[in-house]
Amino acid sequence: MLKVVENRQETWSEYAGPYPMAYRRRIAWGDCDPAGIIYTPRVLDIAMETLERWYVDVLNAPWYELNHDMKMGSPTVRCEIDFIAAPKPDEEIASSIEVEAVGNSSATYVVTGRDGDGHPYFRCKIVSCFIKRPEFTAAPIPNDIRKRMEIYRDACGEV
């Protein structure tokens, strides 16, 4: 019988930098296609993983809790990606996230993936909206989340 494991309770502390936050991960063999470079959609996978990590570390709103406990969600409504350079397997990407705009029930992010020398691999703009479940109708960004978004955005601005 398969067990289900509850999320470990980790103590969260208010994010204290660096600004912008960078998510690091290796390009796997399976992220790449027979051309020997990253398969186009995997770039959006990396951008979304970056956003997911930021929700955990900076906003203290892991998507699982946002959906399950808070009966909310933050689906993507638009994205734009510029593919600047194509990583090969085993490259390490540092993917950083900045907040471009915080609206009433939506927010806009820019995620930039870079190589070890700081040269960009991609630039991805993501627009997410906030919804309440199960109605799936627009919901204002909760106050504590909004506050952390604005603090983070302002701190990045100073960088």
Add this chain to the structure above:
Amino acid sequence: MLKVVENRQETWSEYAGPYPMAYRRRIAWGDCDPAGIIYTPRVLDIAMETLERWYVDVLNAPWYELNHDMKMGSPTVRCEIDFIAAPKPDEEIASSIEVEAVGNSSATYVVTGRDGDGHPYFRCKIVSCFIKRPEFTAAPIPNDIRKRMEIYRDACGEV
């Protein structure tokens, strides 16, 4: 604002063959790795897609309904895969499914992927258990599902 679309209500009719059922799909460029052949884990993706389709067409128990409406689930507890030949991009695979065993709260399947000439690409044995949610404890296979499993198993035997 992103809309959520409810599953279209399709009329299901009792499965009437062929036995075994075959799920067909192309190997995508993105299923393959820089060696130019299918990336190992994508074979398990295809086997699971075959099982998923069989739950819809043969058992009338789509996983979404099984989880959401029936408060059950059928997680995988074990699988064994023999990789016999490696497809390249754009190959069409016919992936057939047979029932090896039906237990009280678990079932064993054999999924075989073949090329257009009937030569095998892979053979995958999958053992699933049935659970009730949210406890995630073992549950007997519901009677109508069990009955359809047995009819299908017997019909395949005649093939």
Add this chain to the structure above:
Amino acid sequence: MLKVVENRQETWSEYAGPYPMAYRRRIAWGDCDPAGIIYTPRVLDIAMETLERWYVDVLNAPWYELNHDMKMGSPTVRCEIDFIAAPKPDEEIASSIEVEAVGNSSATYVVTGRDGDGHPYFRCKIVSCFIKRPEFTAAPIPNDIRKRMEIYRDACGEV
């Protein structure tokens, strides 16, 4: 020992419609996330699979041949996606492709995913460039490919 299977030689005939071409596929359980709807990057997977199929059926330039035999490639340089509605598992998507622009060594496509009633799930603009390998420098679109692109674009315009 794992065998490698050569692509079956299928006879290609000049594409004769419909315009636009539509690629159909089911949303798999594994395409969806714990929110119960398609995971954002899987939309780009579907858009790219549509483009890949169009290269096979309409352009007679499967990506494997383009890369391996013709020593070329057509990497993505930009995409824009509008997420309009979110499909759930087992929905069938019809994803159609139109040509917006044909340049010297790049082309722009619009891929639109729709449900069974024709309502859009997503709209994805993709810009690809043509390159020669292994230099990975810009290359003009080969004449026969360009011609088929233009015939297709014009035929869609009449729809």
Add this chain to the structure above:
Amino acid sequence: MLKVVENRQETWSEYAGPYPMAYRRRIAWGDCDPAGIIYTPRVLDIAMETLERWYVDVLNAPWYELNHDMKMGSPTVRCEIDFIAAPKPDEEIASSIEVEAVGNSSATYVVTGRDGDGHPYFRCKIVSCFIKRPEFTAAPIPNDIRKRMEIYRDACGEV
């Protein structure tokens, strides 16, 4: 125009432990399905990523070099997975690898994924063969790779 970036030349030094090596990664939202737990095939993704990392760090034979420079490959011929517990999004998995057998042109590995307390999520046995390209016929394991496999296997045995 999209650039392609060459793999950064990192200095490799002979692996010095720990034994077994552990690959760590978070379970992403997109690794999980609408049941709220990891989608079955993603477990094999994690096992293969562990094997890939071990080829880089321990064997000094990244798959890209093995394929591209050495004209070899190490495709999977069989795997067996026991799914013991199901992680949810954002769990961190430590996935360790042990060598069970080193043959003439094949090797057998056991990859075990564990949670932060050391409880197992999964156990995956992988059998790979070595081939030469482009013939895709069996090839003996190169001597330096074999030697490192055996040293690692023996060092793990002492753990």
